[in-house]
Amino acid sequence: xxxxxxxxxxxxxxxxxxxxxxWSSISSTSVxxxxxxxxxxxxxxxxxxxxxxCIPFTIKDSASKLDDYIENINDWVFGYINYDLKNEIxxxxxxxxxxxxxxxxxxxxxxxxxxxxxxxxEALYLNDDCIEDDWxxxxxxxxxxxxKNHLVxxxxxxxNRQEYxxxxxTIKKHINRGDIYELNYCFEWFSNNAQVDSLRVYxxxxxxxxxxxxxxFKNNNLHLxxxxxxxxxxxxNNKLISQPIKGTSKRGFDVESDLNLKRNLKSNPKERSxxxxxxxxxxxxxxxxxxxxxxxxxxxxxxxxxxxxHQMISTIESELEDNLKVSKIINGTFPMGSMTGAPKVExxxxxxxxxxxxxxxxxxxxGFIDPNKNFDxxxxxxxxxxxxxxKYLSFHVGSAITxxxxxxxxxxxxxxxxxAMILSLN
Numbered sequence: 001x002x003x004x005x006x007x008x009x010x011x012x013x014x015x016x017x018x019x020x021x022x023w024s025s026i027s028s029t030s031v032x033x034x035x036x037x038x039x040x041x042x043x044x045x046x047x048x049x050x051x052x053x054c055i056p057f058t059i060k061d062s063a064s065k066l067d068d069y070i071e072n073i074n075d076w077v078f079g080y081i082n083y084d085l086k087n088e089i090x091x092x093x094x095x096x097x098x099x100x101x102x103x104x105x106x107x108x109x110x111x112x113x114x115x116x117x118x119x120x121x122e123a124l125y126l127n128d129d130c131i132e133d134d135w136x137x138x139x140x141x142x143x144x145x146x147x148k149n150h151l152v153x154x155x156x157x158x159x160n161r162q163e164y165x166x167x168x169x170t171i172k173k174h175i176n177r178g179d180i181y182e183l184n185y186c187f188e189w190f191s192n193n194a195q196v197d198s199l200r201v202y203x204x205x206x207x208x209x210x211x212x213x214x215x216x217f218k219n220n221n222l223h224l225x226x227x228x229x230x231x232x233x234x235x236x237n238n239k240l241i242s243q244p245i246k247g248t249s250k251r252g253f254d255v256e257s258d259l260n261l262k263r264n265l266k267s268n269p270k271e272r273s274x275x276x277x278x279x280x281x282x283x284x285x286x287x288x289x290x291x292x293x294x295x296x297x298x299x300x301x302x303x304x305x306x307x308x309x310h311q312m313i314s315t316i317e318s319e320l321e322d323n324l325k326v327s328k329i330i331n332g333t334f335p336m337g338s339m340t341g342a343p344k345v346e347x348x349x350x351x352x353x354x355x356x357x358x359x360x361x362x363x364x365x366x367g368f369i370d371p372n373k374n375f376d377x378x379x380x381x382x383x384x385x386x387x388x389x390x391k392y393l394s395f396h397v398g399s400a401i402t403x404x405x406x407x408x409x410x411x412x413x414x415x416x417x418x419x420a421m422i423l424s425l426n
Contacts, residue, residue: 001075001371003113004128008121008135016121017045019141020114021216023134024049025199029108029219031078033368033376038212041376042236043117046368048078048110052126055079055107062088062104063327069107070326070369076124079107080217080224080366081334081377083359089331090345094352099190099392100360100385106219107369150200152426153191153393158356161411167354168407174350175403182277183341183350185410186398188357189418194393196425198223198386205384205424210307213378215366221390224361226383227420229306230313232336232365233329234376238320240286240329244278244338245379246400247271247312250416251305262310266303270404271312275301277402279314281337281344288332290318308420326373336379339363341400361385362396384421395421 010016017034024030024047031048035041055069062085070077085104086092112134113124123131159167164187171183202216202225209227217224231243249265252258265271279297287295299315320329341347362385367377384395397414399405 001073001126003075003124003126004131006123006128006131008123009119010121010139013044013116013119013121016138017116018143019138020045020047021203022143022199023138023141025216025218027218030217031110031366031368032216033366034206034214034216035212036206036210036214040212043115045114045116047114048076048112048368050111052109052111054109055103055105057103059084059104060088063330066105066107066330067325067327070373073109074371075109076113076368076370077107077109078368079105080361080380081105081330081364082361083335083339083363085330085364086335086348089334090348092345092348092352094355094358096352096355097357098360099357099394100222100387102222102360108219148197148200149195150197151195153194153196155189155191155422155425158188158190164411165407168401168405168410170354171350171401172403172405175401180347180350181342182274182400182402183347184339184398184400185351186355186359186363186396187414188394188396189421190357191393193391194386195391196386196393198225198388201225201384201424205420208308208423209382209420211382215378217366221388223386223388224366224380224383225386225424226366226378226380228378228381228383229304229311230336230338230379230381232367232377232379233333235320235329235374237372237374238322240290240318240320242282242286242316242333242336243313244275244282244316244336245311245313246275246278246338247301247303248399248413248417249310251308251310258305262303262305265310265312266301270402272301273404274400274402275312275314277342278337279316281342282316282333285333285337285344286316286318289324289328290320294319309416326369326375334365335363336365338400339379339381339398359396362394382417382420384424
């Protein structure tokens with residue numbers, strides 16, 4: 001489908017981006033993908049607004065429905081993949097509490113797209129009549145620093161410390177028996193009667209914990225405020241890139257202590273073994289559909305600094321055959337190995353038995369697919385999810401459990417990861 005394109009320039013791209021975020025959030029459906037100037041994406045920001053068409057609610061044959069949808073409309077689509085898509089890919093079913101009742105994936109074709117890259121701004125619209133009007137509206141938009149109807153929510157944890165330690169003990173028994181090598185165990189913090197200004201929460205979360213795969217997403221009552229540092233998959237023509245994260249440490253108070261923490265993470269045998277196990281899993285997943293011999297580890301266990309934490313990231317690339325369907329790639333790799341464990345299917349079976357609530361959008365992915373079937377998706381972590389109608393607010397935290405895991409340290413790592421979400425609500 002042809003889109004009308006118009007390029008613009010402005011003196012203050014950062015200010016324009018802030019105004020674009022607030023302007024777009026007024027719509028009932030919008031996606032704001034924010035790279036936060038990290039430079040690891042092809043764009044600084046993509047914003048999609050208003051629904052032209054979308055995939056109907058789906059919990060069966062969802063990935064093939066996505067293939068049909070993108071083939072039929074031949075246009076940009078934006079949306080999410082729910083963690084429970086795993087139940088379609090493998091014979092799995094989690095018994096945990098379902099608080100959001102989401103489809104297994106949701107994608108929509110937006111009427112309006114704004115792209116910021118290379119110091120310029122491009123509008124991609126289905127109708128060119130209102131491009132100039134919207135440009136003027138965005139630039140004249142008054143930024144609002146006052147929260148609307150925001151009350152600091154009372155948070156409950158689905159597991160207390162002792163219950164968490166007991167779950168880890170069960171997981172370690174599975175590891176010692178040889179059922180699995182590693183498992184990513186998560187638990188939920190929630191509020192049953194939250195009244196929050198989701199835009200304000202996202203802005204504060206992004207300020208506290210800037211990350212390269214950050215998202216503010218709205219679809220009617222569902223709001224996602226995401227500060228993810230992790231990429232699930234990016235496809236550029238025939239090249240596929242995955243960047244799993246395993247290994248986390250806090251930042252130091254000064255240059256010297258920060259450097260020491262970074263060095264300690266890089267040389268930590270437990271953290272490296274966690275990361276390498278998932279790299280092997282991702283390599284195996286990608287080899288299912290990539291050209292033989294093309295799967296390569298481009299970066300192994302490299303430590304990157306983020307605003308609140310250091311993260312150990314590996315980068316795996318492969319080459320794809322021409323005209324490979326998006327469903328083949330998703331079904332071969334989802335969910336991201338860093339959010340499950342190894343072996344993947346056995347780890348997910350144990351997760352389904354031990355986790356109290358369904359993950360839903362957490363551990364899923366948000367991103368876009370362009371008309372050439374190139375795409376980029378994050379991993380939904382460091383995120384708050386809010387249903388404005390039911391007033392249910394949720395975030396999950398988790399960590400990878402191996403035979404060398406110290407349960408108390410794992411619990412403390414979960415608290416470290418949850419800190420930014422809690423602060424963003426206050």
